[in-house]
Amino acid sequence: MRAKMNTVTMKTKNRSDIPETEMHKKVHILEKQPIHWAQARVPPDQSDGSLRLHPLRAQFCQQWHFTIDVDWVPGSEVGLEGLLDFCDRWKMKATIFVAGRFAETYSDLVRECRRRGHELGTHGWEHGGLEQDENFRSASYDQQRAWIRLATEAVEKAAGVRPVVFRAPSLWIGETTLRALEDEGYRYDSSVPARRFDCGFGRVHYLKYFRAPTEPYRLSSSHLRLPGHSSIIEMAPSAFLFPINMATLRVLGLPMMKWMLRGISRRASRLVFYCHPYEFVRAHRQSFPRNMSKWNMKGMTPENLPLLDEFVEHVMLQGYAPTLFADSLGASQGTRPLTRGTTRFQSESIIDGLSAHAASPPAEDVVETTAVAQVLRHRY
Numbered sequence: 001m002r003a004k005m006n007t008v009t010m011k012t013k014n015r016s017d018i019p020e021t022e023m024h025k026k027v028h029i030l031e032k033q034p035i036h037w038a039q040a041r042v043p044p045d046q047s048d049g050s051l052r053l054h055p056l057r058a059q060f061c062q063q064w065h066f067t068i069d070v071d072w073v074p075g076s077e078v079g080l081e082g083l084l085d086f087c088d089r090w091k092m093k094a095t096i097f098v099a100g101r102f103a104e105t106y107s108d109l110v111r112e113c114r115r116r117g118h119e120l121g122t123h124g125w126e127h128g129g130l131e132q133d134e135n136f137r138s139a140s141y142d143q144q145r146a147w148i149r150l151a152t153e154a155v156e157k158a159a160g161v162r163p164v165v166f167r168a169p170s171l172w173i174g175e176t177t178l179r180a181l182e183d184e185g186y187r188y189d190s191s192v193p194a195r196r197f198d199c200g201f202g203r204v205h206y207l208k209y210f211r212a213p214t215e216p217y218r219l220s221s222s223h224l225r226l227p228g229h230s231s232i233i234e235m236a237p238s239a240f241l242f243p244i245n246m247a248t249l250r251v252l253g254l255p256m257m258k259w260m261l262r263g264i265s266r267r268a269s270r271l272v273f274y275c276h277p278y279e280f281v282r283a284h285r286q287s288f289p290r291n292m293s294k295w296n297m298k299g300m301t302p303e304n305l306p307l308l309d310e311f312v313e314h315v316m317l318q319g320y321a322p323t324l325f326a327d328s329l330g331a332s333q334g335t336r337p338l339t340r341g342t343t344r345f346q347s348e349s350i351i352d353g354l355s356a357h358a359a360s361p362p363a364e365d366v367v368e369t370t371a372v373a374q375v376l377r378h379r380y
Helices: 002-011 020-032 077-090 100-105 107-115 141-159 175-183 246-252 254-265 294-298 304-317 325-329 348-352 363-369 371-379
Strands: 036-039 053-056 062-070 095-098 119-122 270-275 320-322
Touching (some): 095 107, 095 141, 100 141, 246 254
Parallel strands (some): 062 095, 062 270, 062 320
Antiparallel strands (some): 036 053
16 A cells, blocks of 8 residues: 555656645545556646546556557657557556567667566567568468568567567458468467457458457467467457547547447457557658658647547546556457357448458448448548
C-alpha cells in the first residue's frame, strides 16, 4: 500500500496544492476497496492539482496488448521516443515490432526500448520505406526467410536479445510465412487479420483469414485461419471490421472507437491495439515513399498523443490490464486454441454479403456493422 501511495505522489502534478486531509481521504478510500485503481489523466486546463482515481474490477480483468509498429521511416524515431515516455507515464510495457533497417540505423533507441522493459519483435526488413513494399503473402520462402533473418539479426545486435514475436508488414501474411518463422525460431505472431476488412480504405482487402479465431491459438500450416499444431501461437490484432489502431482512432474518433470496443469485449477476452511512431510526428519532418496516402500524412501530428491518452484511459477503466506476448501467452502451450468456438461477431454479417456461399445476415446486424464504413465514406 505504501508503494501505491508513493506512486500516486510522484505522478500527481502540483502536489503541494492538495490539502493533506483531502489526500488522506482518497488514500483511505483506496485502502478500503479490494480492487485495482488507475490514475486518470488530468486535463491541461485543470489547475487545482486534483487527483482522480477510478476503480478497475480486478476479478474481471481482461488483458490487452499495447503494440507499436516501427516502420523504416527516417524521422519517426522522434515519435518512438515520445511513445516510450508515454508508456512510462502509464507504467505500461509495450510490444514493439521493429523493421530491421530501423534497428540497424537507430540501434541506441532500440536498445533503450529493451532497457525500459519493453518486448521486442520484428516487422519486416525495410517495410515503410519502399515504393513496392515487402509482401509476405506472395514472396517465396527464401525471400521471406531472408527478410526475417535480416530483421532478426538487426534487432538482436541492437538490443542484445533475439526477438521471437513477429508482425507482418501491412498484415500481409501467408502459410509460407509460418514455415519461415518456425525455421527462424519464432514463438508468437500477430499478423492474421481476423474480423478485418478495410473496405478500400486501408491495407487489408482480402477475406481469406477473416474468420480466424480472435483468441490465442496455434497456427495450422494448411490454413492460417484454422487452429493447428504449429510451434507458433497467433494473437491476431483486434478489429471490428476496421482495425483497433491509431489510424482508426484518428479518423473515426474516440466515441466510435468505444463503440467498436464494446462489440469486441462482448466476445473476446483480449485486446490488441497498435500504433506507429510516425503518427506522432509531422509528415514534413519524415521521409516517406511517394505512395504514402495523403490523408494519412495529413493526420500525423504530436497532438495525437492526448487522443491516445484518452483512449488508454478508457481501456484501463474498462478493466483491461496491459501485458506482453511472452508473459500472457507463454503458458498457452496446449494444442487446443483458447477460442469461443461458435461465437459469431456482428461484423461477420457484412462479410457474409460478400461471400456467395454465406447466408444472408439479419437486417439489424447489417445496420450496425456498416455504421463504421458509412462514417468513413462521409468524411473521405
